Amino acid sequence: MPTIAVDAMGGDHAPDEVVRGVAQVSLATDIECLLVGDERRIQAVLEGASYNPEHIAILHCADAVGMAEEPREAVKRRDTSLVVGVRAVAEGRAQAFVSAGNTGACVLACAKHFRLLRGVRRAALASVYPRQREHPSQDPLALLLDVGATVRCEAEELVHFALMGSAYARRISKVASPAVGLLNMGSEETKGGEVLVEAQRRLRELPAVNFVGNVEGNDLVRGRADVIVCEGLLGNVVLKLIEGVSEVLYDMTGRAADRRLAWRLGLRLLARGIERLRALTDYTQYGGSPILGFEHLCIKCHGRSSARAIGNAVKVAAKAVRDHVPREIADAVAAAR
Amino acid sequence: MRLRRTRPTPAPPASPAPLLCRWDLDKTYLRSDFDTLRSLLRTAFERAEDKVDVPGVAEVIRALKAAAERHGRQALVYFVSASPPQIGAAIRRKLALDGVPYDGIVFKDQLANLRRGRLRHLREHVGFKLAELLRGRLAAPPEASELLFGDDWESDSLIYSLYADAVAGRLPPERLALLLRRIRVDPRLAAEILALAARAARGERVARVARIFINLERRSPPATFRLFGPRVVPTFNYFQTATVLGADGYLGAEDVAQVGRVLLEGAGYTPRRLENSLGDLVRRGHLTPAAADALGAGLRARGVLPPGERAGARWRRVRGAFRRLRGGRRTDGAPAVAEGSALDYDAILDGLRPEAAPASERA
Numbered sequence: 215m216p217t218i219a220v221d222a223m224g225g226d227h228a229p230d231e232v233v234r235g236v237a238q239v240s241l242a243t244d245i246e247c248l249l250v251g252d253e254r255r256i257q258a259v260l261e262g263a264s265y266n267p268e269h270i271a272i273l274h275c276a277d278a279v280g281m282a283e284e285p286r287e288a289v290k291r292r293d294t295s296l297v298v299g300v301r302a303v304a305e306g307r308a309q310a311f312v313s314a315g316n317t318g319a320c321v322l323a324c325a326k327h328f329r330l331l332r333g334v335r336r337a338a339l340a341s342v343y344p345r346q347r348e349h350p351s352q353d354p355l356a357l358l359l360d361v362g363a364t365v366r367c368e369a370e371e372l373v374h375f376a377l378m379g380s381a382y383a384r385r386i387s388k389v390a391s392p393a394v395g396l397l398n399m400g401s402e403e404t405k406g407g408e409v410l411v412e413a414q415r416r417l418r419e420l421p422a423v424n425f426v427g428n429v430e431g432n433d434l435v436r437g438r439a440d441v442i443v444c445e446g447l448l449g450n451v452v453l454k455l456i457e458g459v460s461e462v463l464y465d466m467t468g469r470a471a472d473r474r475l476a477w478r479l480g481l482r483l484l485a486r487g488i489e490r491l492r493a494l495t496d497y498t499q500y501g502g503s504p505i506l507g508f509e510h511l512c513i514k515c516h517g518r519s520s521a522r523a524i525g526n527a528v529k530v531a532a533k534a535v536r537d538h539v540p541r542e543i544a545d546a547v548a549a550a551r
Numbered sequence: 552m553r554l555r556r557t558r559p560t561p562a563p564p565a566s567p568a569p570l571l572c573r574w575d576l577d578k579t580y581l582r583s584d585f586d587t588l589r590s591l592l593r594t595a596f597e598r599a600e601d602k603v604d605v606p607g608v609a610e611v612i613r614a615l616k617a618a619a620e621r622h623g624r625q626a627l628v629y630f631v632s633a634s635p636p637q638i639g640a641a642i643r644r645k646l647a648l649d650g651v652p653y654d655g656i657v658f659k660d661q662l663a664n665l666r667r668g669r670l671r672h673l674r675e676h677v678g679f680k681l682a683e684l685l686r687g688r689l690a691a692p693p694e695a696s697e698l699l700f701g702d703d704w705e706s707d708s709l710i711y712s713l714y715a716d717a718v719a720g721r722l723p724p725e726r727l728a729l730l731l732r733r734i735r736v737d738p739r740l741a742a743e744i745l746a747l748a749a750r751a752a753r754g755e756r757v758a759r760v761a762r763i764f765i766n767l768e769r770r771s772p773p774a775t776f777r778l779f780g781p782r783v784v785p786t787f788n789y790f791q792t793a794t795v796l797g798a799d800g801y802l803g804a805e806d807v808a809q810v811g812r813v814l815l816e817g818a819g820y821t822p823r824r825l826e827n828s829l830g831d832l833v834r835r836g837h838l839t840p841a842a843a844d845a846l847g848a849g850l851r852a853r854g855v856l857p858p859g860e861r862a863g864a865r866w867r868r869v870r871g872a873f874r875r876l877r878g879g880r881r882t883d884g885a886p887a888v889a890e891g892s893a894l895d896y897d898a899i900l901d902g903l904r905p906e907a908a909p910a911s912e913r914a
Contacts, residue, residue, distance in 0.1 A: 241770060246823065257834050261774040267787050267831030268824035 215244040216535040218528050219308035222251030223278035223295040224315020226518050229255050232314060235524025237265035242525075245532045248273055248308045250299035273302060278315075281517055285318030289326060296320060300327045303510045310531040312502065314515035314524065321363045321505060321514075328508035331540060333547040337507035338375045339363040339446070339514060340382065341453050348437035353387045357441045358397075358434070361449035363505060369412035372396065372443050376423050377546040378506040379441035385537040386530065387440070395429030395439030397448060402428070413443075422550055501530035509540055568694040569625040570801070572615055573687065576632035576642065578702040578768045580608050599644035605766065606818035607789030607810045609649040614793070614806035615698075616652055621803070627691070630656040631683045633676045633705075657683050677710050678736035678744060684714045685747035693753065697760045698801070700792075703771040708763065708779050709734075709903060715760035715782065716893040720752040730896050762799065764792050773835055778899045784837050790814055791828050791837075798842035804849035811855035822857045829856070 220236055222229045233256055236247045246269050249256050253274040260270070275298040279288040289297060296315050303311045304327040313320050321339060330337065340359035347354055357379050364371060376394045383392035396414055398406040403414055405428065417425040429439050434452065444452070467488065471478045481488070502515035502523070511534050513527045577583035582603040584593070612628055619626035628651075632642075636658035646653060659679050688697075699715070701707025713730065716722045722730075724745050731741040765776060765785045776785045786792045793810035796802040814820040829847065832838040838846075850856045 246827070253834070261835065262772050264770040264772055266770065267791075268820070268827050271827050271830060272834070 215246055216310065216532045217246040217248055217308040218531045218535075219248045219250055219273070219299040219302045219311045220524070220528060221295045221299045221311070221313035221315050221320075222249045222256050224313040224320075225515065225524075226281065226314075227520070228278075228314065230259050231519060231521045232524050233259040234263050234521035235519075236270060236528065237263040238521060238525045239528045240266040240269040243269075243529065243532070245269065245528060246271070247528060248299075248302060250275060250302065251278065251295040252276060273298060273307075279319045281316050283316055283319065285316060285322050288316060288319040289322045297323050297327075300324055300512070303512075304328055309535040310511040310513065312513045312515065312524070312527045312531050314502075314517055314519040314527075317362065317514055317517075320512065324505055324508055324510075324512050328510045328512075330507055331509055331544045331547060333544070333551055334374055334378070334507045336360075336364040336367065336371045336374070337505055338378055339449075339503055339505050340379060341449070341503040342501075343435075343453070343456055345435050346437050352437050353383075353389055353440065355387065356434075356437075356439065357383055357387075357392075358449055358453065359441070359443060359506065360446040361453045361503065362446045364446045366447065367409070367445040369409050369416060372409070372413040372445070373416050373420065373550070374507070374547060375443045376417055376420075376425070376441065377550055378543045379443060380423055381542040381546045382504060382506060382534075382539055383440050385539045385542050386534060389440050391424045392440035393426045393438065394423050394441045394443060395426050395433065397434070397442050397444035397452070398428035398430065400428065401430060420550055422546055501526035501528075504530070504534065504539075506539075506543060511535065511539060567624055568696060569627055569692055570615070570619050571627050571629065571687070571691055571695050571697040572612070573629045573631055573684065573697065573699050574612070575701040575707055576630050577634060578605075578704045579700055579707075579766050580604055580630070581642075581645070582768075597641060599641045599648055602641065602645045604645070604649055605768070605789065606820075607793065607813050609651050610810045610813045611789050611793050611796070611802075612651050612653075614802050614809060615796070618802050618806055627655075627695075628653040629687055631680055631687070632657065633659045633679060636660055655687075657687075675737055675740060677706055677734050678731070678740035680707075680710045681714055681717075681736075682740060682744050682747060684710070685717070685744065685751050688714075688718055688751045688759070689747065695759070698796075699760060699763045700766070701763070702766040702768045703775075703785070704769060706903065708765050708776055708783050708785075709899060711760070711763040712779050712783065712894055712899075713896070715758070715763065717748040718751045718760065719758045721893040722748070724749060726893070730900075733900055762795070764795070766792070775902070778895065778902060780894055781836075787831070788814065788820075788828055790820075790825050791832050794829060794832060794846060795837055797846055798838055804846060805853070807846060808850055808853040808855045811850060811853075815855065822855060825850075826856045 220232060222232050225232060229251055233249065236249055237260060239245055239247060241264060248271050250273045253272050256272055275293045275295050277291055277294040279294045279296045288294065291297065296313055296319055299311050299313065300323040302308050317339070321337070325337060338360035339362050340357050341361045342355045342357055344354055345356045359375050359379050360367070380392050380394055383389045394417065396410060396417065398410055400406070404411060414428065417423055426439055429442055431452070433439070434442060467481065471481050502513040505512040505514060511531060513531045515523055515527045519527070574580055582605055616626045616628065630653060639656070639658055642656065699711040701711055713722070713727070717727060727748060728741065728745055731744060736744065760782065763783045765783060767773070767785050767787050771785070773785045776783050784795055786795070790811050793802055793807045797804060797807040811825050814825065815822065829838070829843060833840065833843050847856060851858050
């Protein structure tokens with residue numbers, strides 16, 4: 215069973231929710247977790263929870279990176295739970311890292327201590343998001359990358375992202391030949407400027423990638439592509455837009471219920487459907503965003519992650535280790551060269 | 552009043568006074584399943600061959616007997632169970648199959664209670680067990696020390712602690728009476744318990760119960776047991792139990808290693824999982840760093856814990872952790888057990904049974 219290092223001090227609800235998430239995993243699976251952080255605080259939470267001590271070790275460090283800290287400065291401190299956890303993976307004490315902490319610092323710490331896979335120029339932060347299914351057997355989740363690790367990209371980097379996303383979807387979502395789309399402002403081959411045109415040309419020539427062409431914003435939540443590739447700036451804006459729209463919808467639903475009795479009754483009738491929609495857009499079940507391209511895997515969870523979200527992230531990390539996702543990516547990149 | 556914040560260190564078993572080891576059966580020795588009526592019935596009619604013991608428990612019992620013998624001491628093993636005597640034959644056969652030596656076994660005669668119209672006694676586990684423990688104490692040599700083993704399913708930690716304080720003369724009869732009333736022990740049984748407790752205490756104030764081990768079969772949070780003080784040691788597996796017994800001198804290093812081997816060979820454990828279990832005990836303060844070091848070295852040499860430099864480094868981290876936790880616990884309101892006084896049973900009962908009785912009835 216793999217050992218997963220978990221940043222116990224990262225996230226808005228750390229260490230409580232992180233430790234409880236790990237405690238739940240320790241009861242339900244054989245995954246070993248290395249909790250990294252302030253041992254006294256971790257132990258205090260652990261003792262108040264149901265857990266299996268056989269699957270939990272603690273690696274003490276006194277410092278932690280704040281959610282609002284400047285990432286470049288934060289990763290210079292060597293005794294933070296984030297840096298110590300990443301180093302523990304780099305040194306072989308664990309096989310993957312999970313954190314709900316500062317995203318920028320997490321990406322930088324990985325870049326500093328993990329080696330990039332041979333042939334990969336830039337790492338990518340991938341995000342799993344819900345989409346409409348075109349047929350019942352289609353995975354209800356799609357992968358969008360990059361969502362913030364590499365702000366501006368060259369064509370070759372976008373090609374690598376396509377290879378990395380395909381490999382991840384093959385192993386984790388068990389899609390035999392994932393459909394890959396390039397996020398663009400139109401479906402025509404000439405749209406999007408020099409970089410996107412070049413990336414599109416190269417992706418069409420790659421037999422290892424099932425490229426379905428350009429996808430527009432309105433295609434994102436439809437089932438056209440399993441993996442959607444874009445540069446980090448655009449991906450981050452898209453991701454935050456999806457989250458924002460989802461939150462506003464729920465907010466509006468709640469307010470509508472308060473305003474009119476008829477609306478409240480109507481919502482009552484629709485309750486089951488709304489709950490299914492909520493479940494579909496519930497980030498806690500997706501287990502966080504993988505940072506792909508390094509020799510080791512890191513799963514970056516949402517800053518507001520609950521115990522359930524952390525637990526699912528640990529399970530996804532363990533699955534990625536068991537299914538040799540980094541090796542799959544390395545093989546795909548090597549074959550494409 | 553002097554407060555003792557660290558766990559009590561029982562006298563090493565060098566004296567020839569016998570050692571009484573008293574065990575609960577279901578969920579402590581056996582992996583019984585009572586979750587549904589169907590599983591309850593299946594357990595009742597199960598053959599000995601089909602009963603499953605908790606990994607390592609048989610080895611711990613055998614080791615306790617053998618270690619005591621090596622020290623020229625007698626270890627007496629008794630089982631006290633709230634199960635009916637009708638399943639006694641299967642239990643005795645199971646113990647024989649496991650090669651577990653024992654000196655007595657007591658069941659709860661539910662049929663007799665039914666015949667006598669004692670319907671309240673049918674569900675009365677606290678009173679039954681308390682009375683049986685006290686009877687066992689009176690039948691044993693007065694100087695015998697005791698180790699008690701239970702689980703987190705019913706009220707073993709409460710029953711055993713009440714018993715330990717009663718025989719140590721820390722619970723005056725009037726206070727014990729109020730507590731029994733609050734727990735809603737049948738009045739006739741409560742009167743019997745009070746008479747037995749008065750005889751068992753013999754007017755002395757000597758701690759006879761050295762340790763109470765609670766097998767966390769339900770994975771109850773260890774913090775639940777904090778109010779029971781350091782005498783109660785909640786353990787997640789019998790390797791942890793054996794380790795504490797080893798540190799207390801009741802088992803030798805080889806005995807502890809043998810329990811570890813049983814888990815490694817027959818229960819799917821790995822050396823790393825055992826090492827994590829040991830680390831957990833240290834962090835929870837049930838094992839001192841010195842004891843952990845001494846045991847850890849022996850266990851590594853015997854191949855029970857992971858070998859090499861890496862294991863050593865992990866161990867140093869565990870030791871560092873213990874020091875940090877000890878440092879922190881002095882100020883975090885961890886329970887302190889007053890020397891020579893009983894536990895705060897009102898607080899314990901508030902936690903266990905908030906509905907048990909109005910405040911006016913509190914002891």
